[in-house]
Each structure stands twice: as C-alpha cells, then as structure tokens.
Amino acid sequence: MRSRFKPWAADLLDTHPEIVIPDPEQQKGNWHEVFGNSYPLHIEAGTGKGRFIIGMAKANPDINYIGIELFDSVIVTALETILEEEDGVPNLRLLKVNAKKIDDYFEKGEVDRLYLNFSDPWPKTRHAKRRLTHESFLKLYETVLPKKGEIHFKTDNRKLFEYSLMSISNYGMLLKEVSLDLHDNEPEWNIMTEYEEKFSKKGQPIYRLEAQFLAE
Ligand code: SAM
Numbered sequence: 524m525r526s527r528f529k530p531w532a533a534d535l536l537d538t539h540p541e542i543v544i545p546d547p548e549q550q551k552g553n554w555h556e557v558f559g560n561s562y563p564l565h566i567e568a569g570t571g572k573g574r575f576i577i578g579m580a581k582a583n584p585d586i587n588y589i590g591i592e593l594f595d596s597v598i599v600t601a602l603e604t605i606l607e608e609e610d611g612v613p614n615l616r617l618l619k620v621n622a623k624k625i626d627d628y629f630e631k632g633e634v635d636r637l638y639l640n641f642s643d644p645w646p647k648t649r650h651a652k653r654r655l656t657h658e659s660f661l662k663l664y665e666t667v668l669p670k671k672g673e674i675h676f677k678t679d680n681r682k683l684f685e686y687s688l689m690s691i692s693n694y695g696m697l698l699k700e701v702s703l704d705l706h707d708n709e710p711e712w713n714i715m716t717e718y719e720e721k722f723s724k725k726g727q728p729i730y731r732l733e734a735q736f737l738a739e
Pocket of ligand 1: 569570572591620621623
C-alpha cells in the first residue's frame with residue numbers, strides 16, 4: 524500500500540500502547556487477558572489502513588480482532604480512525620509487525636480465523652515465496668489456527684487468486700467457498716477494504732475464497 528512517509532507516525536503509534544501493542548511476543552498465549560474476555564480471535568495479515576478490520580470489529584462486538592501491518596505510515600491511519608471513534612473500538616488491537624513471524628505472537632489454536640485481503644501479488648515467479656498464500660505461509664498459519672481453522676481471502680488480482688487456489692488445494696486444505704465476482708450479488712455481511720472499494724468502483728471483479736485446514 525502506497526503511503527506518504529509520515530515522520531510523526533512512530534511517535535503516535537508509541538503513544539497508544541493500549542491499541543498498538545508494543546510487545547506482542549509477551550502476549551503470546553495471553554490474548555484473552557489483553558482483551559479481558561474469552562471471545563474468539565480473528566486476525567488480518569496486511570491490514571493496511573484498517574477499514575476492513577475496524578468495520579468487522581464494530582459489526583461483531585463478540586469477536587476480538589487484531590490487524591497486522593508492516594508499515595508505520597499505513598497502520599497509523601488505522602490508529603487515527605480508531606481514535607476518532609467516540610467509544611474507541613474495544614475489541615480491536617493493532618500490531619506493527621511482519622506477518623511472517625505470527626508464530627512468535629500467537630500460540631497454536633489461539634487465532635480462530637485469519638483474513639488476507641488484497642495481499643501484495645508479487646507477480647514475478649522468483650518472488651512467489653513472498654506471497655501470503657505461499658505454502659510456507661500456509662504452514663505458518665497452521666501453527667496458530669486450530670485444527671479446522673479457516674483462512675478468508677479476497678483479491679482483485681486474478682493471477683494471485685489462481686495461484687492461491689492451487690497453493691491452498693495442494694496444501695490439502697478444503698476450499699469451502701469460491702466466488703469469482705463477490706460484488707455481482709454482494710452479501711450483506713461483506714465489509715469492504717480500501718482496495719476493494721477502489722477496484723470494485725472501477726468495475727473489476729473481486730475474487731474471494733474460504734479455506735479450511737483439515738484435522739489430521
Ligand atoms: N488489506 C488492505 C486492503 O485490502 O485495502 C491493504 C492491502 S495492501 C495491497 C497490502 C498491505 O499488506 C500493505 O499495507 C502491506 O504493507 C501489508 N503487508 C504486506 N506484507 C506484509 C507482511 N508480511 N506483514 C504485514 N503486513 C504486510
């Protein structure tokens with residue numbers, strides 16, 4: 524996600540440790556205590572400016588959410604949006620970390636569902652390992668999700684979607700839902716991401732899948 528360099532972002536993120544958790548490794552296995560309840564935990568890897576995860580958290584107060592994003596200049600917009608909410612968004616936290624280390628932050632089975640939305644496509648074959656649906660990432664997700672945990676993925680990028688269908692089925696996961704045009708008959712539960720709004724406004728189809736790990 525392109526965003527202007529914001530030299531003040533790191534300071535603002537540091538000023539809100541109650542939302543942007545500064546030491547997520549220390550919370551591994553402890554997230555229910557961070558939220559102060561035992562609701563399920565859903566996370567989004569590559570949360571960008573947070574439109575989706577904030578919308579989900581507001582729509583589903585009985586689910587806890589964590590948005591994971593690499594860049595200060597991007598995640599700071601999610602923080603600003605949360606701060607603008609009169610009562611905050613109590614069931615949402617943000618982590619400014621790399622998704623490739625999620626097993627440092629969550630115990631096996633601690634995450635009930637993982638969302639990937641409009642993940643960077645990394646079109647060059649030599650960069651395939653960086654795609655968030657590459658086998659190595661699926662292996663990682665399996666270490667934090669429960670036995671029948673699910674991944675929900677949306678993208679505008681047909682090639683990334685085709686690659687992901689292959690990668691997920693080769694991994695032995697069950698494809699529960701596949702849509703080649705989510706907005707043709709948009710489900711009322713759908714919450715749009717920033718990229719989704721941008722691409723669907725241009726008339727581009729949005730691809731979506733739900734995949735489930737299979738219990739051994
Ligand atoms: N999900 C948002 C949306 O749909 O509007 C943002 C999509 S943007 C194309 C992808 C985002 O994923 C970027 O903000 C990028 O910094 C973030 N990202 C990419 N790889 C990541 C990683 N390994 N860990 C955390 N965030 C990552």
